[in-house]
Amino acid sequence: MFSxxxxxxxxxxxxxxxHQRVASEISKDSDDYFDLLPDPIVxxxxxKLADIKAxxxxxxxxxxFNELAPQVENVSVKVxxxxxxxxxxxxxxxxxxxxxxxxLAKPFQALHLFFSKKAAAAEVSDHSPGEILKNFKEIQRxxxxxxxxxxxxxHNVLLKWKAEFxxxxxxxxxxxxxxxxxEKRLKKVSTLKSKLRMTKHTPQAVGSDxxxxxxxxxxxxxxxxxxxxxxxxxxxxxWTISSLIAASARHYLLQQIISxxxxxxxxxxxDAAGQGTLSMSKEQLQxxxxxxxxxxxxxxxxxxxxxxxxxxxxxxxxxxxGTALKGATLVAIEPSDQAPRRxxxxxxxxAFEEPFNTATSRLAKRRTYLLEMNSF
Numbered sequence: 001m002f003s004x005x006x007x008x009x010x011x012x013x014x015x016x017x018x019h020q021r022v023a024s025e026i027s028k029d030s031d032d033y034f035d036l037l038p039d040p041i042v043x044x045x046x047x048k049l050a051d052i053k054a055x056x057x058x059x060x061x062x063x064x065f066n067e068l069a070p071q072v073e074n075v076s077v078k079v080x081x082x083x084x085x086x087x088x089x090x091x092x093x094x095x096x097x098x099x100x101x102x103x104l105a106k107p108f109q110a111l112h113l114f115f116s117k118k119a120a121a122a123e124v125s126d127h128s129p130g131e132i133l134k135n136f137k138e139i140q141r142x143x144x145x146x147x148x149x150x151x152x153x154x155h156n157v158l159l160k161w162k163a164e165f166x167x168x169x170x171x172x173x174x175x176x177x178x179x180x181x182x183e184k185r186l187k188k189v190s191t192l193k194s195k196l197r198m199t200k201h202t203p204q205a206v207g208s209d210x211x212x213x214x215x216x217x218x219x220x221x222x223x224x225x226x227x228x229x230x231x232x233x234x235x236x237x238x239w240t241i242s243s244l245i246a247a248s249a250r251h252y253l254l255q256q257i258i259s260x261x262x263x264x265x266x267x268x269x270x271d272a273a274g275q276g277t278l279s280m281s282k283e284q285l286q287x288x289x290x291x292x293x294x295x296x297x298x299x300x301x302x303x304x305x306x307x308x309x310x311x312x313x314x315x316x317x318x319x320x321x322g323t324a325l326k327g328a329t330l331v332a333i334e335p336s337d338q339a340p341r342r343x344x345x346x347x348x349x350x351a352f353e354e355p356f357n358t359a360t361s362r363l364a365k366r367r368t369y370l371l372e373m374n375s376f
Contacts, residue, residue: 050143075142076144133257140266147272158276158325159175160356161246162278162351163278165284166283169302169333175351176328176351177360247276249299250278258280262289274353306336307336308336309369309372310368313367313369330364
C-alpha cells in the first residue's frame with residue numbers, strides 16, 4: 001500500500017490491484033483507463049502537471065476531469081498574449097514594448113491591462129491571470145510568468161532582481177552590470193595579455209578598444225574606473241529605483257488575485273527572461289491580508305517604504321562558464337524600520353542561479369557602501 005495526502009484527508013491506495021477485477025473492468029469495452037484511478041490519484045497527476053493551459057485541455061476531456069481540474073493546488077500560468085477590443089490577438093511583448101516607452105514615473109502602468117478585470121476602453125485581456133484563475137478555488141501554490149521583463153537599459157546590460165513582499169516590500173536583491181562579457185571576448189582579452197607579456201608592448205600598441213578590456217581586467221590597476229566616475233553611481237541608483245518600481249508594480253497587480261484566493265500559501269510572479277522575481281510566502285500572504293498595503297492609484301504600484309541599502313561594486317568580475325561582468329554591482333535592500341535579519345544574508349546568497357549566484361557571493365566580500373532612500 002501507499003498513501004496520498006490531500007488536505008486533511010489521507011487516502012490509502014492499493015498498489016497491487018486485484019488482477020481479476022481489473023481484467024473485468026477492461027473487458028467492458030472501456031478504453032479509458034483513467035476511470036480505474038480514484039480521484040486523489042488523478043488530482044495528484046493534475047498537480048504535477050500544474051500548467052493552466054494543460055489543465056484547461058484536461059477539463060475539456062470529460063465531465064469528471066472538468067470537476068477535478070479546478071480542485072488542483074499547484075497552478076502555473078504563462079501570460080503570452082492579450083486580446084484587443086476588436087477581437088484581434090496581439091502578442092504581449094509588442095504591447096509592453098509600445099506602452100512601456102514612457103517616463104520613469106509611470107513605466108509599468110501597461111501591466112495593469114493584463115491583470116485588470118475591467119473590460120474597458122482600448123484593450124482588455126481575455127487572458128488576464130485573474131480571469132483565468134477565477135474557477136480554481138483551492139490553489140495553494142501559484143506561479144505566474146510574464147513573457148518579458150519590464151526594464152530595458154541598453155544592449156548587453158545585465159539587470160536582475162528578486163524581491164519578497166508581505167503587505168509591503170520586505171527585502172530586495174539587485175544584481176547589475178554595465179556589460180555581460182561572453183566567452184569569445186574573454187579569450188580575446190587573454191590572448192592579448194599573453195601577447196603583451198611576450199612583446200612587452202604597451203596597451204596603446206594594440207588599440208584603444210583592446211586596451212580598455214586589458215586595463216579593466218587587471219583589478220589592481222590604477223586605471224580601473226571608480227564607482228563614482230563617468231556617471232557610474234547615478235546609473236546604479238537608476239537601476240535600483242527602476243527595479244523597485246517594477247517589483248512594487250507587480251505586487252500591486254497581485255492584490256486582486258490574493259483576495260480571490262484565500263487558500264494561497266505561496267505566490268511567485270516572474271518573467272521568462274529571468275529579469276525579476278517577486279515571491280510571497282504563506283506568512284507574507286497572511287500579512288498582506290491582515291494589513292492591506294498602501295498603493296498609489298495613479299501609478300498602479302504599491303508604496304515603497306523608506307529603505308536601508310548595502311551596495312557592493314567590482315569593476316570587473318570574471319565568472320565560470322565563460323562569462324564575466326563589467327561594472328558588477330550588488331544591492332541588498334531592506335525597510336529602514338525593520339531590524340536587520342540573519343535571514344536577509346541567506347536571501348542575498350541564494351537570490352540567483354549560477355553563474356550569478358557566484359557573482360553575488362564574491363561581490364558581498366568586497367567593500368560595502370551604505371545608502372538610504374526615502375519612501376516613494
